[in-house]
Amino acid sequence: MPVSVRDLLPRDLPACTWAGSATHLRHVERELARAAVGEVDYLAVTTPVDLPVAIGGIDYQVAEGAGTLWQLAVLPALRSCGLGTLLIRAAEQRIRDRGLRGAELAVEENNPRARALYERLGYVAYGRKPEAWDEEGPDGAIRRYRTVCVLMRRELRDPVRP
DSSP: OEEEEEEEEEEGGGGGGSSSSSHHHHHHHHHHHHTTTTTTEEEEEEOOOEEEEEEEEEESSTTTTEEEEEEEEOOOOGGTSSSSHHHHHHHHHHHHHTTTTTTEEEETTHHHHHHHHHHHHEEEEEEEEEEEEEOOOOSSSHHHHEEEEEEEEEOSSOEEEO
16 A cells, blocks of 8 residues: 655544544644644654554654654554554654754653564664653543653664665
């Protein structure tokens, strides 16, 4: 299936319920306002009918000289089809286009599948840190989710060869 990468738009959010709860999508909507002023980029991998099947952001305000990838998600039925790799490579190109030479991200310690992807793409662990965020449960109640993340980075020197 041919796909393309473009900016995520507010009109896309109703089609992104697979990416997280309503609370999460409200947070993504707030991040799109930051994208409008250039603080972040938020990307979507889309199908030929323009439906998002993978999304993720790049925050330029977190680490000096680097873009920080976050909120990366792929439609569960399409995982392991290369969409995550495509999304990350497009994000790295956006970082390069801003003249930055580093990409960083955090991955939960209990997500070895995602960490393996990042390592295959050249990311190297350099630390750990506790993280917490509010998450909506199946009953609609908001709970504080706590985890430990591995911090990873990759130097972006040259364009990625196909």
